[in-house]
Amino acid sequence: MASSIENNNEKLTLKSSDGEEFLVEKHVALQSTLLQNMLDSDCSSADVIPLPKIDARTLALVLGYCKKHADASSSKQGELNSFDSEFLKDMDMGALFNLVLAANFMEIKGLLDIAAQKIADTIKDKPHQEVREIFHVENDYTPEEEAAVREENRWAFEGFP
């Protein structure tokens, strides 16, 4: 992103689904591959870029993340790691899903990774029923179907504790 730093005075405006506008420095926006591609393909940065799938609260979080990562140099990796682990710490599930969708839409790999990791950690090591309850996953298998699926993937657990 070295090239972006030279132009870091440029700003662009992002508009959330609920109509709030955010003025963002260009080098911060470039954390998003989506925005980077838009800027590269010369969508004029004077225009307002609408993000119809992302609400203001989520967008504020996303931009906070982008700013931190855009401003930190590579030598501050340790600092970024601790920022990342704090970033999602006490986030509720709803906000986390909004964030993972926003990161996916805006193509912000680092943010997508930490959000996906967080969800994976919630799934990990828990019995199926508990996972279903946490995420409100409705079990649409009949008991017979479920037993069949279990039988089918039993191969994967032979030899595992």
Next chain:
Amino acid sequence: MRTTSDGRNGNRCSSRRRKPGVDRLSKLPDSVLLHILSFLPIEDAIGTEVLSKRWKSLWTYSPSLIFRQYFYDDDPEDERPISHDTYTEEWIVLEDRNFVAFVDKTLLLSNCSKVDKLEFDFEYKPCLASKVDLWTRFAAVKGTEELHLLFHDENIYADKNRRYELPQHLFTNSLFRELNFRKCRLNPKGNIGWKSLKKLSIGEVRLSNELLEKILSSSPVLEMLELYWYEGFSRLHVNNASLKKLILISYRGPTPTYEEDEAEAEHDNEEADAEPDNEEDEAEADGAHGAEEDAADGGNALEEDLADGENPAEEDEADDGHGFEEGEGGGEQDPEGLEISAPHLQSLEISGRLAWNCQLINVSSLVDAKLACNLKSDEREEDAIRIQNELGGLLSSFAHVKSLAVGTWAMRKDELGSYELRHYWTSQKRIFKCLSLHLKKVVFANSSWFGYESNFFSFVQFLLKNAKVLQKVIIHTSMLDDAMPKEFYVAANKLLTFPRSSPDAVVMFCN
């Protein structure tokens, strides 16, 4: 997620009675769900099939498959007391039979047309060669971009010449972006075509100067090179303009070969620097030092004189109680020393043992330098002074360094030594370009304690006085409590109030 036969009937009814929430997880697009699955161990990802129909067979489209034979049992319910054999108890090793069958079945079921990432981390036996051949072909067929082949030897006596030899197609595959090879053999017969390779890690593989050169010249976009437990080469000339980061962890050659776990302990071992060197070693190292200064061609010698007798000629004298073994490859002689030239490098990390007689010829673009290596000093005065000279030499070669981390090797922290040593950094004017323009952060690892009249103190004092844009000096101490000698607190207090040329500079003590 564990597949237990939990509540197939009862729980399901009770969950129906609960107020239904929105299942946002299952509504995520497939790509995001697969991304989440890629952070789960494969067996857990497979287990998600049981959740609901949405999840049936979903994992088979996962673009990332990671197979590890060793599992850390981090069951939170498990409150076994920590004992000396905790290590072996808590690592669960899948039997070979199970591991190989698991990999085979998983690959067979994989539905993804492009498997971006594949990792195999397991104990290799020559009888598995044809299996591994197939797995690597799977990588080729599925357009894998990130491949980790991390082999373990059966035991320390395993014949290293029977380690897995990488199939030739891996060398010509131009899709790879990231590769990591451990404990295997690299013998590219034709050209290497790693046109997209950005990150390369190689560990415990014997490399030659020619092979390294071939790899580097065939990897035009390589950004990061990591060599761990490395040996067999004496020249590392990196002219790739794209290569910004070099990591060297624990030199392994030429002669002493330790047992596996000892080598690992060594990896982080920065505290052992106080071990007195063998007298004879020292004499030879000193002799070599003078000679190589000429050879360094104005560059700076970063010289290693380990207690263990790196030079084969010293083998007889060196006796530190470890059983010596002949180095890997039997009679193969390792070239002496290591010469590093990397004019485009921005970040350099050296930790663990450093190759004997290591010289940084050209690292003029370096911004971030971590020197956590053991540059062992014996207790003698001349050696301590020599190390100060070398540190000075390093500082002048680090013309653009902004961040510097220094291991414990460099300085004496007690109040012993001559006046010259104790006041080395403050007794005369020393000018370094990085100090006046760039150096912002200095970290000292594991400084157990230090006194006011020590060599270490004079160095920190020197930094504060001369580093004009310094922002932070961080001193890690292994303990910060009443056990520290009084001298430490006296010295620490003095440092905190010492005049500094950068008004923003702070001195921090951390655990």
